[in-house]
Amino acid sequence: MTDPLTIRRLYGRAKGHKLRAGQEELLEHLLPKVSVPEGPLDARTLFGDDRPLEFEIGFGAGEHLAAQAEARPDHGFIGCEPFLNGVVGALAKIDDRELGNVRVHMGDALDVLERLPDASLERLYLLHPDPWPKARHAKRRMVNHGPLDLIAAKLKPGGEFRLGTDDPVYCRWSMMVMNQRRDFEWQAKTAADFLARPADWPQTRYEAKARRKGHEVWYFRYIRR
Numbered sequence: 362m363t364d365p366l367t368i369r370r371l372y373g374r375a376k377g378h379k380l381r382a383g384q385e386e387l388l389e390h391l392l393p394k395v396s397v398p399e400g401p402l403d404a405r406t407l408f409g410d411d412r413p414l415e416f417e418i419g420f421g422a423g424e425h426l427a428a429q430a431e432a433r434p435d436h437g438f439i440g441c442e443p444f445l446n447g448v449v450g451a452l453a454k455i456d457d458r459e460l461g462n463v464r465v466h467m468g469d470a471l472d473v474l475e476r477l478p479d480a481s482l483e484r485l486y487l488l489h490p491d492p493w494p495k496a497r498h499a500k501r502r503m504v505n506h507g508p509l510d511l512i513a514a515k516l517k518p519g520g521e522f523r524l525g526t527d528d529p530v531y532c533r534w535s536m537m538v539m540n541q542r543r544d545f546e547w548q549a550k551t552a553a554d555f556l557a558r559p560a561d562w563p564q565t566r567y568e569a570k571a572r573r574k575g576h577e578v579w580y581f582r583y584i585r586r
């Protein structure tokens with residue numbers, strides 16, 4: 362893990378609010394306890410047993426991560442988010458709800474994903490990824506064959522990849538890219554299947570903001586073949 366001071370320098374001051382004392386405390390005392398360790402990872406190194414694993418890329422302030430972890434205490438959750446204020450938001454939820462089944466990485470999700478064994482994840486969540494709306498930045502989108510190859514390798518056969526977006530360009534792009542893949546099967550049989558949020562898909566902060574603006578939101582569920 363990049364140390365908190367470096368992270369603060371990189372992300373905290375540039376993009377976030379100044380931290381309150383309680384937040385500094387969470388960063389200093391809780392983060393080291395729940396941080397994803399260095400080196401190769403599996404359920405045992407992360408949680409001490411062979412529990413099923415779920416993974417969230419870019420958890421924002423952790424609303425979805427915490428709600429899923431609370432709903433399935435016997436599963437292990439790994440959440441990755443580079444922004445300090447988001448990490449502090451997730452830590453506050455982990456602390457309030459006494460969640461013992463969450464591990465956090467303050468940095469790039471792909472660095473953690475690479476260190477997991479192949480076919481080790483039950484689910485992977487990518488909710489409202491940064492849209493990179495300009496065509497010349499399309500290569501930076503998380504929905505691209507490079508990251509998707511890694512996601513496909515780490516999901517178990519029968520595991521689920523969930524993608525949510527309110528961005529029409531990202532929605533079309535994702536449909537196009539995912540349609541080129543033989544290793545994922547889209548679960549939507551009708552338009553209604555991806556226009557309504559499934560009951561076990563807690564709303565993220567970003568989604569709530571999109572809804573307030575009157576945006577449509579699309580919910581994609583793919584099963585790893």
Ligand SMILES: C[S@@+](CC[C@H](N)C(=O)[O-])C[C@H]1O[C@@H](n2cnc3c(N)ncnc32)[C@H](O)[C@@H]1O
Pocket residue numbers: 418419420421422441442443444447468469470471487488489490491565566567568
């Ligand atoms: C638009 S926000 C959505 C946040 C949250 N998922 C939500 O729906 O409220 C996208 C998030 O992805 C994070 N992100 C971007 N690239 C990432 C990466 N490589 N690894 C982990 N998080 C990443 C950003 O820091 C940002 O917080």
